Amino acid sequence: MERLQKVLAKAGIASRRHSEKIIAAGRVKVNGQVVTKPGTVVNCEQDIIEVDNQRLLRSEEKVYLLLNKPTGYVTTLRDPQGRKKIIDLVREVPQRVYPVGRLDYDTEGLLLMTNDGDLAHALTHPRYGVEKTYLVKIFGLPKPHKLKSLRQGIRLEDGMTAPAQVKLVSRLNGNALLEIKIREGRKRQIRRMCEAIGHPVMRLTRTHVDFLDLEGVKLGTYRFLTSEEIDRLKKKTEGIKPDKKKVRMGVKNGIRREERTDRSANKMRGKKISERKGY
Structure with a gap:
């Protein structure tokens, strides 16, 4: 029971x-x-x-997909406005899969889908601090102190954000391309963070969820995760407790939150992100 x-x-x-x-x-x-x-x-x-x-089917085979979501699709499985849904992109998958977290209608990039509710819950729960990486093209060129405020945490209407890793990748015709890494998952968080410093988002792409990336997955298509990738995700989430050195619990303006206090950043891997097509 x-x-x-x-x-x-x-x-x-x-x-x-x-x-x-x-x-x-x-x-x-x-x-x-x-x-x-x-x-x-x-x-x-x-x-x-x-x-x-x-x-509800019993003992359904668990499947794990990595979708490269295009803009113009809603992440919900039902839409009263009749817009295109991400489920339309995985119709040939016999199992009923669900998105792990959300990507906005105007946001593209990496979205996991699965029928493994326990793993989906762990990957989206703030206590596990799963890192998401975004390429963010913004209007204008932000001053260093504005990028610093994003790194340290910025006040939004639903409270302070946790510290983020922010890097200026390139300057593009008077605008900027940033790489932002966060471990939260608030609604439209990246867009709201950039708006808060006065530089609205022009284009937003999620490039990574933890160690997973979009290599070899064209826009609008998906692939199945390998057994090694699935095991690696599960090991990262099963039975993990928050690291007290890295996570501080707090209540701010009535909002309970978990925020990282470790601001260390990893070096970028591979070729320069600014060379990616479309930026």
Whole structure:
């Protein structure tokens, strides 16, 4: 017997937190009855569980995809406005997969998709501090003190951001190309950070999630993760506790957050990012 939101997460429907919202919205049925209480205990071997009128399959094979998301696609699986969805790009995958985190409609780049709810939850939970790397083309040339404020943490409407790694990659016709590495996942965080220093984003691409990159994956296509990559991701998240030397818990303006205090940066690998096509 397990709580309903945990069963949904294990089935890859969504993270436990988002599964609670799905249940509360009345989108889940147990044995034909709508359930809106997230803490409901179910027997996943005997009870018939449906999400959006689709029956939850038991013991479905776990799959792990790395998608190079184009702009013009929403990360949600349903869209009232009828816009293109990322699920349209993986129609031939028989399993029902879900995005690990989100990328904005106007953002492109690396997006993981899976039906492994436990791994998806771990990769998006702030306690694990999974690093995401972005190439960010912004309007104008920021002064050094503005880049310093991004590195140290900047105040947004939902509180201070954690320290970030920020590097000026190149100057492009009066504008700038930055590489930004963060370990948070707030809504439109990179865009809001850049707007806060007065340099709105022109183009935004996620290039890495931890050690994973877009090499060999064309825009709008995907590949399956290798068994070695899957094992490596799981080892990074299973049973890990926050490093007290690197993570400080705090409450600021009523918002609970985890922020890194280690500001060390790794050297860039490979050829210069500014040479990438399109920047």
